Amino acid sequence: MNIPTRMIWMTCSSLVALSAVADDTTSTEQRDARQQAAETEVWEPVPPVVSAPEGSAPSDAIVLFDGSSLEAWEAEEGGPARWRLEGDAMTVERGSGGIRTRQDFCDVQLYLEWRAPAEIDGMQGQDRGNSGVFLQERYEIQVLDSYDNATYPNGQAASVYKQHIPLVNASRPPGEWQSYDILYTAPRFDESGELASPAYVTVLHNGVLVQHHVEIQGTTEWIGEPDYDEAHGCAPIYLQDHDAAVSFRNIWVREL
Known part of the structure; x- marks a missing residue:
């Protein structure tokens, strides 16, 4: 057709x-x-670029210890830190006291690696590899050899000492390096010195989440209840001498 x-x-x-x-x-x-x-869509502010090379501190971090010196630290009573430099690590000089940063900090991301002594010599519980990381010199994240080592759980490695038991025990054997990645929000106080907001902390132990934004109830006491006994501002990070040759390395902090 x-x-x-x-x-x-x-x-x-x-x-x-x-x-x-x-x-x-x-x-x-x-x-x-x-x-x-x-x-x-929000186009501003544009986040600053931070390089994060594997195995190194981020480019915006404050390096507190890289193995070269103890310049960023001082003895707890003032003066030079008296811990031992050994290779890329520093080790507690037993009986010399703890050390603290020369700089004060509030809200931080804190990264560090630590190692409990390989020699156990029959020690158990709190006598094995005991130390601590104190935020603002008051609030302790426990350092302890908790590998096959029974103790009270709110005092084992990665506990908020005497306050929060870690979600899991991610400890490695004594003599092996371990890591803490700590996200910390400092407490706030009002103009009259009363607590307005408590501190909070998140902790990863060897890359495993063990404290998930838990509330710090006050100073971490060995005896007695925690309490925010006084208003305070930013303060040093403190590493404890608890009569054990615990070693630390690769310590850096980012102010938040």
């Missing part, structure tokens, strides 16, 4: 017109979608 050329042209023209209408409708929908999406 022969179809007139005019009819073919009109049919083709109609199809082209319908296609144009469809394209226009699609374009309108796309423009509307892009506009709606743009309403929830």
Whole structure:
């Protein structure tokens, strides 16, 4: 059957017109979608670029110890820190007292690696590899050889001492290096010195979450109940001498 050329042209023209209408409708929908999406896009501020090379401190971190010196630290009573430098680590000089940073800190991300002595010599419980990381010199994350070593759980490694039991025991054997990654929010006090907001801490032990944004109830006491006994500002990070040759290395902090 022969179809007139005019009819073919009109049919083709109609199809082209319908296609144009469809394209226009699609374009309108796309423009509307892009506009709606743009309403929830935030372009400022642009986060600063931080390099994070594997095995090294981030570029915006304050390096507190890299094995070269104890310059960032002092003895708890003031003066030079008296712990031993051994290779890329520093080790508690038993009986010399703890050490603290020369700089004060509030909210931080704190990373460090620690190692309990390999020689156990029949010691158990709190006598094995005991030390501690004190935030603002008051709030302790326990350091202890908790590998196959029974003790009270709120005093084992990665506990908020006498306050929060870790979710799991991620300890490695004595003599092996372990890591803490600590996210800490300092307490706030109002103008009258009363507590406005308690401290909070999150801890990863060897990369495993063991404290999940737990509330610090006050100073971590060996005897007695915790208490925010006084208002305070930023303060040093303190490492404890608890009569054990615990070693530390690769310590850095990011102020939040």
